[in-house]
Amino acid sequence: MNDNKTEIIRILKAAGNKAVSGQEIGAKLGITRAMVWKYVRDIRKEGYDIQSSPKIGYTLISSPDMLYPEQIKIGLETSLFGREIVYYDEIESTNSIAKDIANRYPEGTMVIAETQKKGRGRLGSEWQSTPGGIWFSLILKPSIPLEYAPRITLVAGLAVAKSLRRFGVDARIKWPNDVLINGKKVCGILTEVDAEVEKVDYLVLGIGINANVRMKDFREDVKESSTSLEAELGKPVNRIELIKDLLYELEQQYIKFKTQQFSNIVSEWISLSDTIGKEVTVTTPVKIIEGKAVGVTDKGALLVKTRNNTREEIIAGRCRYAKT
């Protein structure tokens, strides 16, 4: 959407239920009243309900329930995250697009889609991107050694949990970065890395949130273990407000990650942990560890006390809880 259209929406939003005249809008943008009218007509086509009264002006009645960049950008409090947004109605996978464009787009660029046809989960699994959810990827370019890359997953999980809690749910983090409500998954994160062994070139952080997904729309095999914000709260959330809050929290935690001791993030992560104290099975490409999750180290590794009383530190892996 071009800047004039974004600006018109911003002006009408700021005016609330008061009308703004075409002349006033035109004067602010340096365009004629006739041009304002043409833009308003285009904006309506995107689902905005705009009332126009002769001699009085335009009033924004309602905005469409879409994740349009101009909606996200109005009132966004970040300086980097989501300042550049690549929007798709439907796309194969936001992570795939983000990887394709990462070299030529700035850090903090967000790729967002209403639906994904081939949403990807961790380790090659399929991620169901049901309508009503929030599916996006962020391009990050931290100057860190490769071995620090897994830490980003903890940073992201913490930011999502903190943001969701502000919307009224008891979100907790399953190591390393699934976000659960009452033990059921509401958010998954897929972090992909492109790097030299000495230095990360870029990270792509894929975040999928079952925001207003209907329970009946979950695939049979994940239905029992999944939930949505709408289901937990009994009403839909404002997705745009959630995205803005989440981008802000992600940026805050990312700055903390880059400027402070990682142990500061870990200690906050631990306070929202769903995993510590549980019996777990953790699978990595080289081994499977079974035991009790007893903590997370300063470096973000999960500490597991195995049955024969050894303590294993696991930097990254897939974690399953033992059935109780």
Next chain:
Amino acid sequence: MNDNKTEIIRILKAAGNKAVSGQEIGAKLGITRAMVWKYVRDIRKEGYDIQSSPKIGYTLISSPDMLYPEQIKIGLETSLFGREIVYYDEIESTNSIAKDIANRYPEGTMVIAETQKKGRGRLGSEWQSTPGGIWFSLILKPSIPLEYAPRITLVAGLAVAKSLRRFGVDARIKWPNDVLINGKKVCGILTEVDAEVEKVDYLVLGIGINANVRMKDFREDVKESSTSLEAELGKPVNRIELIKDLLYELEQQYIKFKTQQFSNIVSEWISLSDTIGKEVTVTTPVKIIEGKAVGVTDKGALLVKTRNNTREEIIAGRCRYAKT
């Protein structure tokens, strides 16, 4: 090059300086003598000198000094590395091509070029790909966690050093993976990674060897610190034989990496180390460490004893020797 042409070269090579009749070659390949003649004509165009005597047959006098896949494949003793070869006369960068094709080509695929227009060194530096050198990339798909990726650089450095030594030079390894002869760089390695944080999708191992590079062809700024095999040996090496030997050694070390304790590779690496005992400055994206290199850990990290007597373990970084 198609299989029949490769096969004809193979037959002529096997016959040494004895002639092989067109009829005999045709019978082996199931084609007519006229077709054999057409293939021989094409093969000659690629720089092979093939003598043909009426009634006697064809004799291979000499092969061109090119890195053609069919030359590399004849007598290659690997089962995976270099079994698939993508060849370019000139290319921007073999690593870039390897990354582009990694998802659809099998593990062990080699991308090789006579020259690179934009050869890439570590951390964004330019790598000079002077004619006479060997510039290639290998696609690897080990099932390892991301934190093991830096180990591949030690594996590659060790394999290169071992292979070069068999060609008569005292090759030693500067941590993590530069290969030196008499303190001068003869080989550089650039490892790039594409991964989820839990698992490596693929690694691209870029290897550049100053094989028959003339000293006068080195760029001024690297001339003093570089050398070539030709300069050290006083005569050119057979690049095809070197590549075949190196692919074999790389595969051997890679199998060891995947099936044995990493400490086995480290101990052999240490025996060829040029770095241990030297005063070094190591730069990582998060810090600079100065001190004496005193060892390499079982996990491949460089151990540096700093001036205030602390010991730092560095998993990956750029290492410079102090001027003496």
